[in-house]
Amino acid sequence: MSESLITKQAIADGFKGLMRIKSFDKITISDIAKSCGLNRQTFYYHFQDKYELLDWIYYNEAISVMTEGLTFENWSSRIYRMLTQMKKEDYFYINAFKASGQKEFEAYLFSVAKELFKEIITNLSGEKEIKLEDMDFIASFFSYGTVGIIVAWAQEGMRESPEFLKERFENLVLDSKNLAVKRFLSAL
CATH class of the missing domain: 1.10.10.60 (Homeodomain-like)
Incomplete structure (x- = not known):
């Protein structure tokens, strides 16, 4: 080091x-x-200031834990690792998020989630070509929901366990993968 x-x-x-x-x-x-x-x-x-320090901590101790080697196949275990890391130092994340210090965390996590959802949509669409604006809309919808849940979880004191959230995300994404996204894609 x-x-x-x-x-x-x-x-x-x-x-x-x-x-x-x-x-x-x-x-x-x-x-x-x-x-x-x-x-x-x-x-x-x-x-530069304590906000840049906050961003550095977010990236190095939470975001990178999730994004390193992130694929469609391992996304839930990566989210679980990030949530576990956050829970381990809950005092820090709860305090920082209450101070509106989550904007960079939220923006970066959103961009990662959006790329992951685009990959999911591409896999589900098969041979069907999807317009870029449709792909962007669907990926944004699921990304805002995912990131919003994680931020709210931290702001509300991280009462649920990382395992609980991981299972909820898996159920939602798998259900969405098989139902909502496919219906949306078939309507295009």
């Missing part, structure tokens, strides 16, 4: 430690730097 990555991880760990005791909005750059034994300048060398 590079020295820069080690420093970024130390800053992230300090920040997450502070999130256990303070709300996101009350944490300053000075607080973060102090918590990990660095000065403010070192923080600014690695991150």
Whole structure:
């Protein structure tokens, strides 16, 4: 691991430690730097502000866990891994999402989900050619639903288990795959 990555991880760990005791909005750059034994300048060398740090944590500790090697065949296990990672540090995600710090997380997760749903639609359409706007509409519909559920789950305190959500997603996608999407495609 590079020295820069080690420093970024130390800053992230300090920040997450502070999130256990303070709300996101009350944490300053000075607080973060102090918590990990660095000065403010070192923080600014690695991150522009605490929102960029938040995005870095989202990507490196949740999104990349899901997206690495993501395929149609393994999507539910990847979502489960991401949800499990989020649940493991629920204090952090709940606090960050309450502070409207989920926009980057939400946008990135949406783009990943949309590509996955496009793959599902392509597989279901077989030989039938689908207009790009129809493909985009269907993929967006399912992506907004999936991402919305994950964000609401975090904002509402992650009461359900990752296993429960994974099963719900599997049932919904499999049911949709066999019913709603096929009906929509046959109507085109």
